[in-house]
Amino acid sequence: MTEGGHHPVPVSPAEQRVAALEALLTERGLVPDGFIEEITRRYESEIGPMNGAKVVARAWADPRYKQRLLADGTAAIGELGFGGPEGDHMVVVENTPRVHNVIVCTLCSCYPWPVLGLPPAWYKDPPYRARMVREPRTLLAEMGCQLPDDAEIRVWDSSAEVRYLVLPERPPGTEAMTEAELAGLVTRDSMIGVSRL
C-alpha cells in the first residue's frame, strides 16, 4: 500500500459535520439552551399534516367555511389557529371529479409548513421536482394516484411567496361522520395532491 498517490481527504459523515457546526456556534453563544430539542418537538408533534386535515374536515363540514377558505386561504386557515412562516400567503385549490391539483417546488423545497409540517424527503428530491411539471399524468399513476384519462391536471409550482394546499374531494359515504372523524380520513399526500381519498 505504498503507491504514494494523492488520495483525497474523505468527506466527513453528516453527523460529524453537524456536530462541528453546532460546537462552533455554541462556543460563540449563538445556540440557545434547549433550542434543538424545541425545534425537534415542534416539528414532530405540533406542526404537521394533522393541522391541514382539520382545515379540510372543516371545509367538508361547513360550506360557508369552504367558501372563505377558497376565497382567502390565509385568513380561513388562521381561523383555526394555523399560520406563520411558509404559511403567510396561502392559496387553497379544490379537487373535483374532473380537476386534479398537485403541488411541487421545482427550484427548492417550498411547502406550507403550518398546515403540512416539513416536507417528506421525496418531495425535495430531484425526481419529483423534475418530473411533476413535465409528466404529471405518468408520475401520479406511478405513485398510485389513478385519474380518469380526460381529467384536467393543474400543477402548482411554488416559485414565489404563495404556498398551496390541495382540498381533496370528500369521500362518498361519510355523510354521518363528525368533523373529527372526517379529519382522520385526510392524509398528507391527499393535501399535496399525489393521492385521492
Place this chain on the structure above:
Amino acid sequence: MDGIHDLGGLQGFGEVGYSPAEPVFRHRWEAMARALLIVVARAVEASGGEFRHSIERMEPGHYLTSSYYEHWLTAAATLAVEHGLMTHAELEARAGGRFPLSGPVLAPPVADAGPDVDAPRFAVGDHVRVREWHPPGHTRCPGYVRGKTGTVVRLDGSYSVPDIEAHGTARRREPTYSVRFDAADLWRDGQRGVWVHVDLWDSYLERS
C-alpha cells in the same frame, strides 16, 4: 444562475422514492441541521433569497447526491463562513475531514435596487411572455418557462424581488402573478390536459 437546483422538466431521474409514511426526522442530525440553519440565518440576518442562493451554489454532484437536510447543513455552514462567524478550516478541523461548502457567488452585489413597484402591469386574463434571460445570481424564474407564453390567473401582491435581496442589503418590491402555462406549450412532449402554474415577479415578464 443556471444551476443544478433548477430541476423542472429535466429527464432521466427515474422513480420517485415515495413512502406514504415517513418520519419528519429520520436521524437526530437532521433535526440539528434544521435548528442550526435557523440559528445561522438569524445571526447573519440572511434574506430568503440569500439563503436559497447558498443552496443553489452547492457543487452539482454534491447537490444531487445529498439529502435536503444536508443541503440545509451546507447552507448554514456556508453562510456562517461567508459572514465571518467561523472559518472553513475550523469546520474541517472539528469535523475531522472535508466539509464541503457551496461555491462562490457569481453575481456582483446590487447597489441600486430602483424604486418599489406596487401597481401591477398585468391583469387576470392577460397573456404574458417570460423573459429569456440568464442572470448569474439568484432568481426565482424557473428555466423551463423562460421564453414561454402563458396567462395571468391570479395577482398576489408585491414582495421583495429575490434576485435583488440575495445580493446585498438593497431591496425592491414588485407585484407577483400566478401564470398558467399549457404543458403542450412548454415541451414538445407536454402532456394533454395539463396546466402548469408558476408564480413570477413582474420584472420576469413582458407583454405577449
